[in-house]
Amino acid sequence: MKILVCISSVPDTTAKINFTADGKEFDKNGVQFVINPHDEFSLTKAVQLQETQGATVTVVTVGDVSVEPVMRKALAIGANDAIRVNADARDGFFVATQIAKVAKEGGYDIVLTGKESIDYNGGEVPGFVAGILDYGFVNGCVGLKVEGNAVEAIREIDGGKETVSVQFPVVIAGQKGLVEETELRIPNMRGIMAARTKPLSVVEAEQTSSNLKVVGYEKPASRGNVTLIDKDNVGELVRLLHEEAKVI
Amino acid sequence: MSILVYAESAADGHFKKAALEAVSYAKSIADKAGDTVTAVAINATESSDALYKYGANKVLKITNDALKNFSPNAYAKVLNELKDGDTIVLPATNDASSFAPLLALKSSSTLVTNLIAAPSNVSPFTAERKAFSGKGIETIEVTEGAKVLTVLQNAFGLKENPVSGSEEAVNVSVSEADAKEKVTQVQQASSDKIDLKEAEIVVSGGRGMKGPENWGMIEELAKLLGAATASSKPVADIGWRPHSEHVGQTGKAISPKLYIAIGISGAIQHLAGVNSSKTIVVINSDAEAPFFKSADYGIVGDAFEVVPKLIEEVKKYKGV
Ligand SMILES: Cc1cc2nc3c(=O)[nH]c(=O)nc-3n(C[C@H](O)[C@H](O)[C@H](O)COP(=O)(O)OP(=O)(O)OC[C@H]3O[C@@H](n4cnc5c(N)ncnc54)[C@H](O)[C@@H]3O)c2cc1C
Ligand SMILES: Nc1ncnc2c1ncn2[C@@H]1O[C@H](COP(=O)(O)O)[C@@H](O)[C@H]1O
Numbered sequence: 001m002k003i004l005v006c007i008s009s010v011p012d013t014t015a016k017i018n019f020t021a022d023g024k025e026f027d028k029n030g031v032q033f034v035i036n037p038h039d040e041f042s043l044t045k046a047v048q049l050q051e052t053q054g055a056t057v058t059v060v061t062v063g064d065v066s067v068e069p070v071m072r073k074a075l076a077i078g079a080n081d082a083i084r085v086n087a088d089a090r091d092g093f094f095v096a097t098q099i100a101k102v103a104k105e106g107g108y109d110i111v112l113t114g115k116e117s118i119d120y121n122g123g124e125v126p127g128f129v130a131g132i133l134d135y136g137f138v139n140g141c142v143g144l145k146v147e148g149n150a151v152e153a154i155r156e157i158d159g160g161k162e163t164v165s166v167q168f169p170v171v172i173a174g175q176k177g178l179v180e181e182t183e184l185r186i187p188n189m190r191g192i193m194a195a196r197t198k199p200l201s202v203v204e205a206e207q208t209s210s211n212l213k214v215v216g217y218e219k220p221a222s223r224g225n226v227t228l229i230d231k232d233n234v235g236e237l238v239r240l241l242h243e244e245a246k247v248i
Numbered sequence: 249m250s251i252l253v254y255a256e257s258a259a260d261g262h263f264k265k266a267a268l269e270a271v272s273y274a275k276s277i278a279d280k281a282g283d284t285v286t287a288v289a290i291n292a293t294e295s296s297d298a299l300y301k302y303g304a305n306k307v308l309k310i311t312n313d314a315l316k317n318f319s320p321n322a323y324a325k326v327l328n329e330l331k332d333g334d335t336i337v338l339p340a341t342n343d344a345s346s347f348a349p350l351l352a353l354k355s356s357s358t359l360v361t362n363l364i365a366a367p368s369n370v371s372p373f374t375a376e377r378k379a380f381s382g383k384g385i386e387t388i389e390v391t392e393g394a395k396v397l398t399v400l401q402n403a404f405g406l407k408e409n410p411v412s413g414s415e416e417a418v419n420v421s422v423s424e425a426d427a428k429e430k431v432t433q434v435q436q437a438s439s440d441k442i443d444l445k446e447a448e449i450v451v452s453g454g455r456g457m458k459g460p461e462n463w464g465m466i467e468e469l470a471k472l473l474g475a476a477t478a479s480s481k482p483v484a485d486i487g488w489r490p491h492s493e494h495v496g497q498t499g500k501a502i503s504p505k506l507y508i509a510i511g512i513s514g515a516i517q518h519l520a521g522v523n524s525s526k527t528i529v530v531i532n533s534d535a536e537a538p539f540f541k542s543a544d545y546g547i548v549g550d551a552f553e554v555v556p557k558l559i560e561e562v563k564k565y566k567g568v
């Protein structure tokens with residue numbers, strides 16, 4: 001069983017988000033990058049399948065050389081090897097085109113992604129990869145079992161869950177629940193040492209055309225000052241919510 | 249030409265609020281572009297009146313057993329078959345977000361997800377979308393060609409725009425074979441639960457609630473307000489509440505009209521998922537809790553004292 005895990009390198013969840021003075025770009029200055037949290041669940045699941053069912057795990061990231069430390073972390077967590085597609089991750093379709101090519105050429109049975117990257121919040125890449133390759137697709141997975149040449153995936157639906165069975169090859173977009181929080185792995189010394197010598201190959205990107213243009217970024221308007229209400233005067237809160245905020 | 253919009257219905261056949269918001273959004277584009285709105289309803293049982301109310305001129309009704317279970321590929325195929333213009337609007341629900349990229353590929357469209365505001369311009373299409381988990385707003389432009397758009401719940405919102413619409417039953421050429429995914433089991437939560445992403449009011453508890461046995465008051469307050477319940481991440485991780493209630497950067501992102509946070513410190517990852525709520529109320533015993541800086545109203549006090557009082561006051565206000 002061959003698994004390809006797609007890792008997006010994103011600003012640390014505690015990072016303050018700033019944009020360049022012209023508002024055209026995200027300002028990376030002073031920002032730490034980490035494995036996209038949703039991808040961490042998928043990566044851990046893949047490493048578990050490696051340990052229990054003999055899968056081989058390759059990670060792929062579309063990005064410039066600055067994403068390599070994040071890829072090494074994925075190797076330290078247990079992936080066998082890594083592929084970096086050398087290009088700026090311009091948009092979801094572009095990224096998916098690169099991943100689809102890697103997935104097809106490598107003959108992977110399962111392409112595991114996160115459900116969304118926490119930077120651009122596209123939620124586009126996994127569906128695009130499935131569409132480009134005409135693979136089965138399950139989004140928002142909170143459980144996964146592999147039996148023979150098929151997966152049984154549990155997917156979150158609005159207001160519930162459903163179990164879906166799909167033949168290989170398949171694209172699975174995971175989130176928290178795919179493995180439990182407590183199963184996530186922090187790289188240990190042995191893993192970190194081993195990761196240094198694991199293969200990380202670099203391939204060049206395919207070009208795609210796009211009709212999507214980013215005009216610019218803004219920060220959301222900040223809230224005014226908090227109105228504090230005395231804990232012995234809770235009725236006042238109800239009054240304000242009704243009369244001032246008009247939300248009840 | 250018309251704007252096609254997917255009016256998603258819930259398992260019980262009713263249109264989801266997200267579907268009505270998507271119709272409202274489609275109508276806002278149609279008005280600017282001089283187009284009409286055509287809604288697609290798949291296996292819905294509710295009358296189309298709800299869709300006319302928000303501006304759908306025409307409703308295409310599909311009743312098809314092959315679409316009873318969701319398959320991204322089959323749904324994308326149906327929507328692609330029915331389009332007759334260059335714009336398709338979808339709600340940003342789990343299902344529609346899943347088939348949106350497939351539909352964009354099939355219809356050679358540009359995909360724009362998680363839109364939060366009406367377009368400032370329809371040609372070229374220019375609008376704001378969510379980015380950086382709510383810590384940023386991205387303005388994009390689709391320079392030319394067809395587009396598939398998804399609209400974030402509770403962001404653009406519902407806008408009534410009644411039109412006298414009409415209904416048409418349509419057949420689509422879709423079969424079980426179009427689905428690569430076979431649904432073998434569905435577990436639906438009880439239908440009286442309010443969907444967290446659609447809820448107008450959310451009452452949320454954190455580690456300050458001390459244990460799952462204390463959620464009774466959270467639920468009572470929520471019930472009184474017609475609200476959904478939510479929790480911080482650690483609360484879901486320890487198993488006090490189900491994962492599906494976890495809100496924040498790694499859980500669900502929500503933007504209700506009113507978010508009431510009880511015993512939650514207000515960590516940046518939590519805020520990322522809730523800071524687009526219209527009004528935020530924080531109840532915390534620690535006056536230094538960071539959440540107060542991102543709140544509209546705050547009460548410094550012990551939840552076990554304040555929440556029962558709040559329940560009494562809401563009862564008084566509601567006259568129950
Ligand atoms: C990668 C990553 C992703 C994360 N994603 C999320 C996410 O999506 N969502 C999320 O919520 N967190 C997330 N977190 C965790 C986040 O950093 C915080 O740890 C978490 O939000 C804290 O939860 P809490 O406020 O319930 O608990 P605590 O931080 O323990 O706060 C409890 C609060 O309750 C108050 N309190 C105590 N007793 C009482 C009382 N009797 N009455 C009233 N108040 C009381 C305390 O003053 C305190 O402010 C993430 C963390 C990481 C590293
Ligand atoms: N640049 C990238 N390289 C590799 N995988 C990516 C990249 N961007 C996104 N992905 C994957 O696609 C998922 C969804 O991302 P997105 O469509 O950007 O929200 C992520 O969770 C990753 O698994």
